[in-house]
Amino acid sequence: MTATDLGLPQLGGLDLVPSTEEPQKAKDYKSDQEVRWCPGCGDYIVLNTMQSFLPTLGLKPENIVFISGIGCSSRFPYYMNTYGMHSIHGRAPAIATGLAVGRPDLSVWVVTGDGDALSIGGNHLVHALRRNVNIKILLFNNRIYGLTKGQYSPTSETGKVTKSTPMGSLDTPFNPVSLALGAEASFVGRALDSDKKGLTEVLTAAANHRGSALVEIYQNCPIFNDGAFDMLKDRDEAERRIIPLREGEPVIFGPESSDGELEYGVVRDPETGGLTVRKLAEVGVEQVVTHNPAAADPAQAFALSRLTGSDLAHTVTGIFRNVQAPSYDDLAREQVQTAMTKHPGDLQQLLRGNDTWTVS
Amino acid sequence: MSLSEVDEKVGDSSSTKLNRVVIRFAGDSGDGMQLTGDRFTSEAASFGNDLATLPNFPAEIRAPQGTLPGVSSFQLHFADYDILTPGDRPDVLVAMNPAALKANLADVPKSGIIIVNTDEFNKRNLTKVGYAANPLEDGSLENFQVYEVAMGTITQGALAETGLGKKDAERCKNMFALGLLSWMYHRPTESTEQFLRDKFAKKPDIAEANILAFRAGWNYGETTEAFAVTYEVAPAKLAPGTYRQITGNTALAYGVVASAELSKLPVLLGTYPITPASDILHELSKHKNFNVTTFQAEDEIAGIGAALGHAFGGGLGMTTTSGPGVALKSETIGLAVMTELPLVVIDVQRGGPSTGLPTKTEQADLLQAMFGRNGESPVPIVAPATPSDCFDAALEATRIALHYRTPVILLSDGSIANGSEPWLIPDVEKLPDLSVQYANEPNAPDDSGEFWPYLRDPETLARPWAVPGTPGLQHRIGGLEKQEGKGSISYDPDNHDAMVRIRQSKVDGIEVPDLTVDDPSGGEAKMLVLGWGSTYGPIGAAARRVRAKGMPVASAHLRNLNPFPANLGDVLRRYERVLVPEMNGGQLALLLRGKYLVDVRSYTKVAGLPFKAEELEQVFTDHIGEIA
Numbered sequence: 001m002t003a004t005d006l007g008l009p010q011l012g013g014l015d016l017v018p019s020t021e022e023p024q025k026a027k028d029y030k031s032d033q034e035v036r037w038c039p040g041c042g043d044y045i046v047l048n049t050m051q052s053f054l055p056t057l058g059l060k061p062e063n064i065v066f067i068s069g070i071g072c073s074s075r076f077p078y079y080m081n082t083y084g085m086h087s088i089h090g091r092a093p094a095i096a097t098g099l100a101v102g103r104p105d106l107s108v109w110v111v112t113g114d115g116d117a118l119s120i121g122g123n124h125l126v127h128a129l130r131r132n133v134n135i136k137i138l139l140f141n142n143r144i145y146g147l148t149k150g151q152y153s154p155t156s157e158t159g160k161v162t163k164s165t166p167m168g169s170l171d172t173p174f175n176p177v178s179l180a181l182g183a184e185a186s187f188v189g190r191a192l193d194s195d196k197k198g199l200t201e202v203l204t205a206a207a208n209h210r211g212s213a214l215v216e217i218y219q220n221c222p223i224f225n226d227g228a229f230d231m232l233k234d235r236d237e238a239e240r241r242i243i244p245l246r247e248g249e250p251v252i253f254g255p256e257s258s259d260g261e262l263e264y265g266v267v268r269d270p271e272t273g274g275l276t277v278r279k280l281a282e283v284g285v286e287q288v289v290t291h292n293p294a295a296a297d298p299a300q301a302f303a304l305s306r307l308t309g310s311d312l313a314h315t316v317t318g319i320f321r322n323v324q325a326p327s328y329d330d331l332a333r334e335q336v337q338t339a340m341t342k343h344p345g346d347l348q349q350l351l352r353g354n355d356t357w358t359v360s
Numbered sequence: 361m362s363l364s365e366v367d368e369k370v371g372d373s374s375s376t377k378l379n380r381v382v383i384r385f386a387g388d389s390g391d392g393m394q395l396t397g398d399r400f401t402s403e404a405a406s407f408g409n410d411l412a413t414l415p416n417f418p419a420e421i422r423a424p425q426g427t428l429p430g431v432s433s434f435q436l437h438f439a440d441y442d443i444l445t446p447g448d449r450p451d452v453l454v455a456m457n458p459a460a461l462k463a464n465l466a467d468v469p470k471s472g473i474i475i476v477n478t479d480e481f482n483k484r485n486l487t488k489v490g491y492a493a494n495p496l497e498d499g500s501l502e503n504f505q506v507y508e509v510a511m512g513t514i515t516q517g518a519l520a521e522t523g524l525g526k527k528d529a530e531r532c533k534n535m536f537a538l539g540l541l542s543w544m545y546h547r548p549t550e551s552t553e554q555f556l557r558d559k560f561a562k563k564p565d566i567a568e569a570n571i572l573a574f575r576a577g578w579n580y581g582e583t584t585e586a587f588a589v590t591y592e593v594a595p596a597k598l599a600p601g602t603y604r605q606i607t608g609n610t611a612l613a614y615g616v617v618a619s620a621e622l623s624k625l626p627v628l629l630g631t632y633p634i635t636p637a638s639d640i641l642h643e644l645s646k647h648k649n650f651n652v653t654t655f656q657a658e659d660e661i662a663g664i665g666a667a668l669g670h671a672f673g674g675g676l677g678m679t680t681t682s683g684p685g686v687a688l689k690s691e692t693i694g695l696a697v698m699t700e701l702p703l704v705v706i707d708v709q710r711g712g713p714s715t716g717l718p719t720k721t722e723q724a725d726l727l728q729a730m731f732g733r734n735g736e737s738p739v740p741i742v743a744p745a746t747p748s749d750c751f752d753a754a755l756e757a758t759r760i761a762l763h764y765r766t767p768v769i770l771l772s773d774g775s776i777a778n779g780s781e782p783w784l785i786p787d788v789e790k791l792p793d794l795s796v797q798y799a800n801e802p803n804a805p806d807d808s809g810e811f812w813p814y815l816r817d818p819e820t821l822a823r824p825w826a827v828p829g830t831p832g833l834q835h836r837i838g839g840l841e842k843q844e845g846k847g848s849i850s851y852d853p854d855n856h857d858a859m860v861r862i863r864q865s866k867v868d869g870i871e872v873p874d875l876t877v878d879d880p881s882g883g884e885a886k887m888l889v890l891g892w893g894s895t896y897g898p899i900g901a902a903a904r905r906v907r908a909k910g911m912p913v914a915s916a917h918l919r920n921l922n923p924f925p926a927n928l929g930d931v932l933r934r935y936e937r938v939l940v941p942e943m944n945g946g947q948l949a950l951l952l953r954g955k956y957l958v959d960v961r962s963y964t965k966v967a968g969l970p971f972k973a974e975e976l977e978q979v980f981t982d983h984i985g986e987i988a
Contacts, residue, residue, distance in 0.1 A: 031836070033848065062831045067669070070839075078836050078849065083828035085672055086838025087665075088695050094662035098630055098669030098677065099828075101653060106673070106828050124665070127658035332655070336626075336648045345650035347621050348788040351614055355551070356604045356785065357406050359597075 010324045013134060013210045016104040017063050024055035031081040042193035042219035043073055043140065050080070053200050057107070057207060064107045067096045069116040072147050073140035073219070076111040090121025093128035096135045101329045107207065110137040115145050118154040118174050125214075129185035131328040132211040136203075139176055139216045140193075144225035157310035162224075177305040177320055180214040181298050187213035188301070188320040193220060194233055198244075198317060205319055211327040218315075232315055240264075243277075243307060245318030250288040251304070252280060266307065275303040277314060293322040375546070377592050380439035382447030383541065385534075386464045387456030387477075389422055389432045392534035397434025399538055399555060403547040405605040405782060408595030409438040412897065414446035414970065415778045419635065419718040426485045431463040440594040444904075445897040446779060448972035452544075454537050456480065456511070459489045470503045475540070477533065479512035507586060511536050511577075518576035524569050532573035539577025546592050549578065599784060606783040608747035608776035609636070612706060613643035615754020616678055617650045619704075622755070623762060623794040625676040627652040630666030632659055635718040636774045637680045637708040660688035664705065668692055671701040672837075674798060674827030676758065680706040683725045684715065686732065686769075694733040696767035697863065699837045700814075700823045703767040704757045708777045709893075711968045720968030721774035723893050726947040729769040730922060736860045738867035740764070741921040743771040745896035748783035750776060753919070755792065760870055762796045765822045771921070773943075775970045776894045799824035802832055805845075811835055813847035821866035823847075872920035874927045878903070881912030887984055888935040890960075892918040892948055895941055895971060902976030911984050921948070924955070932958045937987050939963060941976060 029051040037043045054064065064082040068074035070089035077084025087095050092110045100108045110128075117125045117139050128135065144162070145151040151164040155176065159168040180188045187209040189202035199217065206213035218229045231237045236255075243253045243266065254263030261280060265288035269276040275289065289300065301320040308315050383400065387393045394415055404411050414435040423430030437447035452473040455461035457480035468474060481496055495501055496508060511533040518536075519529040535556070542549055553571050560567035581587050606614075620627040629652065631641050645654040657663040660681055667677030681689060686707050696703045711717025712724040725732075729741050740760050744753035750772055757768040803824060804810040811833040814823050826833040835847060843850035844859055878900075879885045891899040896917050903915045916931065918924065932938050932952065940949045941963040949962035963979050965971065 033836075060829075060831070062834055063829050065828045077838070080836075081834055083834050084836035084838075085669075085699070086836065086840065087668075088691050088839055091661060091665045091692065094630075094657065094665030095669035095672070097657075097662070098628055098655070098666030098671075099673045100669075101655065101666070102626055102628055102670045102675045103673040103828065123658055124662050127662065332653055336651060336653055339648035340651060343649045345617070345621070345647065347618060347650070350617060350647065350650075351604075351785050351788065352602070353604050355402060355406060356602050357408055358602045359408065359595075359600050 011210050011330070013136075013206075013208045013213075014057065014059065014107055015210070017107045018060045018105060019058045020060045024058070024061070026051040026055060028061060029054050029081050031079050033078045035079050036075065037072060038223050040220075040222035041072070042142065042221070043076070045193045045196070046138075046140065046199070046217055046219060047076065047079055049196050049199050050203070053203050056204070059107055063105055064109070065099060066109045066111055067092045067099065068111040069121060070147070071113040071116045072221075073111055073113040074116060090116050090119070091124060092116070093121065093124040093135065093137060097128055097131070097133045100133050100135050101332050104134075104329065104333060108135045110135055112137060112139055114139065114141045114143060114153045114155040114176070118176060118179070126179070126183040129180055129183040129212045129214060132186050132325050134210055134212070134327045134329050136206045136213045137215065139214060140219045141176060141216055142219045142221040142225055143228050144221050146221050146224055150224035173310050175305060175308060176214070176216045177308070177316075178302060181302045181305055181321060184298060185214050185321065186211040186325045187322050189213070190216040190218070190317050190320070192218045192229065192232055192317065195317075202319060205322060209322055210330070211325055229312070231312060241312060241315050243314055243316045245291045245293070245304065245316060245320065247291060247293055247319070249291060250285060251291050252285070252288055266304070274306055275300070277307065293319045296323060375590050375592055377594070379441060379593070380437065380443060381452065381545065381591065381593055382435060382437045382450045383452045383454070384433055384435040384450035384464060384467070385454045385537065386431060386433040386460035387534070388425055388459065389418060389420070389430045390425065391432070391456045392531075393432045393434050393456070396534045396538045397436055399552050400541060400547070401436050401605060401780060402551060402555070403542060403549070404436065404438040405603070406551050407548055409440065409593055410442050410596035410598060410782060411436060411438040411605070411780070412443055412446045413437070413780045414775060416969070417719055426457055426459055426480070426488050428459050428463050428489055431459050433460070433464060438593055440596050442596060442598060444900040445970070445973055448974050452541070454541065456533070456537070458485045458491055458495075461495065462489045462491065468504060471505060473505045473507065474501065475507045475509060475537070477511040477537070478508045479510050509540070509580070509586075514576060514580060515573045518572055519569050522565065522569050522572065524565065528566070529569065532570050535570045535573040536577035536580070539574040539579075540581050541577075543578040543581035544587060544590050546590060549574070598782065601784045603782045603784055605780050606748055607778060607780040608744065608750045608772055609639040609708070609778065610643055611748055611750035611783065612754050612770075612772060613640045613647070615751040616640070616644055617647050617652060618751070618791060619676060619755060619758035619794060620650050620652055622791055623676055623758065623796060625674070625796075627676045627678060628655060628667055628670035629653070629678045629680065630655045630657055630663040630670070631680045632657055632663045632685065634660070634682045634685050636710055636777045637682050637685075637706065639777070640680045640706065640708070660685040661692060664689040664692040664703075668696055668701060668703055671696075671703050672699075672828070674825070676702070676704070676762070678704045678706065680708070682708050682710045682718075683712045683728065686725055686728055690733050693739060693767050693769075694735065694737050695839050697733070697737045697739060698839050698842075700765045701767075702761035702765050702825070704754075704761050704770065705767060706754075706770045706772065709771060709773040711966070717968045719774065721894065721943065721970060722966060722968060723773060723895070723943040723947065725771060726892075726921060726944065727950070729771055730951065736864060738864050739922065740766060740768045740867055740870055741771060742768060743893040743919060743921055744776060745893065745917055745919060747776050747779050747781050751783070751786070755794070756919075759792065759794055762794060763822065764820055764866060764870055765825060766867065771893060773894050796825065798830065799826035799833060800830060812845050813837060814842050815845050816862070821862060821869060868923050870923055872923060872925055875916050875918065875925040875931050877914050877916045877931060879912065879914035880907060885912040885914035886936040886987055887939060887980070888914045888916060888931065888937070889939045889941065889980060890916050890918065890932075890948075891941060892921060895943065898971035898973050898976050899941060901973035902980055905973060905977040906980045906984070909981070911981065913980055913984060918948070929956045932956050932960070937961060937983055939980070939983050941971060941979065943971070
């Protein structure tokens with residue numbers, strides 16, 4: 001029996017993590033280590049955002065843990081004055097799973113990149129998401145391999161010319177949000193490194209979500225893939241490209257017209273069964289879909305994720321999905337607790353078993 | 361009946377007393393031979409015999425019926441004295457079909473007993489395994505005592521009135537065979553009947569059918585005159601105490617449970633199913649009431665990853681696997697070496713390389729455990745000698761892991777894992793205390809009030825275990841080289857050199873008991889036979905035989921393979937010849953030669969089966985002859 005089965009209110013992501021009344025500042029979360037990312041790296045902005053965001057949670061800092069894999073972004077834990085482990089390539093979700101199962105009193109964050117999470121660690125990522133372990137996975141997506149100096153990644157656009165693909169890359173890229181929704185992740189969000197407000201909103205919701213959360217963060221690599229997201233940072237371009245998701249509101253975006261209406265809306269595409277972008281003036285606002293991240297069926301969230309192609313002609317941001325589902329670690333602890341309460345272990349009895357004989 | 365040199369036979373014509381018997385049940389994978397062997401083992405155990413077993417089954421779940429690859433067998437050795445092995449050759453072979461006969465006949469000594477289920481000896485089955493003529497008719501078995509019993513038919517007859525379908529009735533023939541053998545060897549029967557009632561509690565008609573078949577087998581022996589004699593094997597004179605029967609995998613699982621209790625830490629077993637280690641997962645998943653969590657991960661890497669994450673959180677992280685899984689876990693073991701976190705890796709070895717022989721035994725992974733990682737990456741290694749020793753080995757591995765904050769590899773193998781023997785049940789009160797102390801305050805020697813995660817205990821060189829949730833001790837660890845003491849990332853050449861040596865010194869300095877040598881001649885032996893792991897039994901049995909012939913030989917057994925016992929070099933140098941039998945290409949011999957510059961002789965066999973005592977007896981004799 002789970003809380004959900006019993007109709008009890010579901011725990012929040014941080015409900016078992018001890019909090020503190022002591023006021024906190026961003027600098028409390030800065031470690032003594034010199035940050036060694038390249039000048040202009042998007043990771044700096046995410047780090048700063050995280051360090052200003054954590055104090056708002058009011059948690060005891062010693063109960064926060066960052067686990068990372070390998071790659072530029074995976075240096076993140078060294079710069080946080082929390083507990084942390086910089087582990088091995090792709091395995092952070094697995095390590096975080098073991099930690100979260102044993103320690104409900106911790107807020108566990110995984111920091112990973114597009115190569116770490118989607119190439120070498122793809123298996124662990126999808127399984128952590130389907131299991132719904134109470135860990136928050138921040139996927140820094142710069143669409144390139146930075147630490148190994150510039151090979152294409154599993155999110156690079158097809159045809160990408162890099163050191164390892166002088167004639168252009170051949171693979172079709174992953175859309176990390178689609179992948180996570182395909183794995184039935186209970187929380188999926190996306191934000192831009194430069195959008196401090198949007199990122200903070202997604203991080204806050206992720207932290208408070210009980211279960212796995214995947215947050216894709218578009219992050220600029222100024223050395224090997226500079227400007228990959230520039231079209232989303234140019235104000236005019238951004239207006240036409242970024243589709244912000246807001247709970248309970250119709251999915252509309254674009255520049256404002258003279259009468260104060262936005263130009264575009266997302267509507268059902270009767271031909272494909274998916275979603276498509278249309279001019280509002282042509283279809284009318286009543287045709288526009290309303291965003292419901294709490295919908296049990298992930299179909300519409302998935303369709304929204306498909307609006308983002310690798311050309312970023314449209315980029316959907318915000319929280320795609322945020323549903324309550326039993327988290328693996330809660331259930332695992334519940335089984336152990338039930339067993340310990342019902343039949344407290346008697347080691348001597350276990351070792352004896354039922355079939356003994358005595359030699360005198 | 362063929363008897364080995366140390367045995368004697370006394371008695372009258374109707375019941376013969378024996379000191380020891382080896383029985384092998386063989387049949388098709390679907391014939392229930394493992395269950396039959398298990399039950400006979402339990403009967404022997406509750407009767408008080410010493411015993412050792414050797415299950416041998418194919419990797420396929422159901423290989424094509426009636427074929428040689430589909431043969432499954434279970435060998436049991438029971439005796440009225442302490443025995444060391446499951447026996448070389450069966451005194452009695454129970455062959456449920458032609459394939460079972462063909463696959464096992466070569467092991468049966470002349471004049472040995474063969475009991476065959478004649479129902480299966482039809483043309484089709486004979487042709488399937490390449491018998492041109494029926495061996496029961498062509499005189500090829502004239503050197504054996506063959507008993508022909510139509511087990512399927514008689515069983516069906518016995519169950520005719522139960523209303524059970526013919527096919528279901530026929531499936532009970534393994535219990536008929538068990539009943540017959542139980543009669544031949546004067547075994548107690550109550551426990552088997554009770555076992556069947558419990559096993560089929562939800563299907564009482566099936567339980568009754570099996571019991572009827574079991575009794576039919578017993579009655580068949582009792583009432584027909586086919587079997588002239590029965591045999592008795594008296595209880596063994598083992599050390600006083602209460603015993604149970606136990607397999608290596610169960611003993612390992614209990615060792616893990618006991619480790620949780622004795623360390624007062626929650627266990628997380630992160631693992632992925634793999635033969636022959638999966639039974640440890642199955643067993644542990646039943647014991648959550650001891651604060652044991654089992655996590656069946658998406659792969660081997662995630663299994664050990666979760667175990668390491670659990671250790672970072674202050675728990676006892678464990679993983680179970682076999683050789684191919686160790687290969688996948690190597691990088692995480694390296695991370696545990698670097699982060700200096702406690703972790704127990706249980707490797708139940710099987711034949712390799714690659715997928716190799718999943719269900720067969722081999723001392724395949726000693727060098728993999730020792731060196732199978734990048735960089736200078738020392739890992740302590742513990743290897744149990746017998747099924748029951750697995751319990752103590754698990755405690756030993758946990759002790760080292762917790763006390764020294766290091767991953768430890770425990771090397772069991774397929775024959776230990778599935779083999780069983782009596783176990784003198786330990787008194788929980790007398791088990792060691794494995795509790796540990798977490799770090800709880802800043803430790804910097806410079807009054808900075810900082811916490812230095814790599815400041816070591818001067819005795820053990822272990823670093824402090826500071827777990828998340830402890831205020832003021834926030835720190836970061838990882839796979840990058842650490843600055844000694846402070847634990848920050850360091851690429852400093854001298855620091856790296858120092859850290860490599862410190863990690864090595866920590867493992868080298870682990871306290872392990874001295875090696876003890878068994879030499880009943882009181883020091884006359886010129887040859888030492890040194891073993892490790894599951895060769896303990898065959899080496900001991902062979903040494904007994906050689907000594908019984910009047911030739912002194914010393915034997916010793918390594919349980920700690922990294923570090924080696926401190927006196928190992930001295931012991932090796934004391935003998936004119938050192939012989940190391942191994943079920944691999946000579947992995948321990950290589951280590952010993954490299955470390956001690958002693959001209960160790962290697963005797964190796966990589967056949968997927970344990971050594972036979974008679975085989976080693978010959979090898980020992982030859983070597984002793986060479987230096988005489």
